[in-house]
Amino acid sequence: MTKHIYLLLCLALSLCQSFGQQPATTRKVITQFYVRAVDEKSQELLPVDLEIRLYKAKKEYKAHNEPWLTPFMFLLYESDTVEVKSKSDGYYSYTEILVATCDTCPVYQHTITMEKKTPLFDNLKVNDVIKLDRIYFDQSSFILRSESYQQLEDLYKALKENPTLKIEIAGHTDNVGNAKLNKLLSENRAKVIHNYLIGKGIDSQRLSYVGYGQTKPVSPNDTEENKSKNRRVECIVLAK
Structure with missing residues (x-):
């Protein structure tokens, strides 16, 4: 039986060669x-x-x-x-x-x-101010909360897409607490974002950061709602 199978295989190989074909495996x-x-x-x-x-x-x-x-x-x-x-x-x-x-x-x-571009970073011009309205920190801290990373990724992609774009990252607080500590807190929050972008590969020459503390409010510090508007991080377009 084995001899018959061997003969049949030899015959099949011979037929393949006679028609100029190669075995399917090659x-x-x-x-x-x-x-x-x-x-x-x-x-x-x-x-x-x-x-x-x-x-x-x-x-x-x-x-x-x-x-x-x-x-x-x-x-x-x-x-x-x-x-x-x-x-x-x-x-x-x-x-x-x-x-x-x-x-x-x-x-x-x-x-x-x-992925669609976020409208927040479209059609930027020099001196435009962009509020990073989905960046969150723990209270009285510069530790980023996890829900902040999506907008940080959007900012990173905008910088990657526009290699001549330069920005200042500015931190702000309300007027609650010591003014010097508020300035330091706002600077550290801006620095965290700055370091995140550098860690993603953005050239440090394209980024600067500053903390203004409570010195540049956008609303009166008279209600909790208005104070929350003053606790913010912004990007200012320096070059495009």
Whole structure:
């Protein structure tokens, strides 16, 4: 029985060779690599500008894709490292590095998830003052609360998207307590944000920080509601 199976395998291999074919295990697969972009929340398809670089193949592509068109496609003839840069109006730009190792899949689709820009940091001009209204600290402290990080990320992305943007980070307090301590507290709060951005890779030459304490109120310190308006952190655009 084993001899018969061996003979049949030899016959099959001989037939493959006679037709100029190779065994399936060594057949090279060409991958059709599709790229598209969608909105992070709605998952709707977006128009997108793409710049794609294949490191091993030393190829580069530029393309614009609309939602009603077939997603942009290029061919991969072997495993490669793929850099994908994407831009879409009203969204943050992205750069992704993908390791494409699917030598056995003829079709692959990569979906870029795009995040909308926050309106707070759009169309900035020199001397604009931006109130960071979702930055929170523990009471009488410069310890950031966890719910602050989303707006800090928005600020970081705005700085990353605009490499010439320079800002001053300004801390303010109400008039409760010692004026010197309030100034120090406001400075430390501004410094925390400054250090966070530097830790994310923003050049320190683009950032400055200052604490004004209670010296620049935006409302009278006569009610708790008005005092809360004075306890704030702002960004002032120094250069754009």
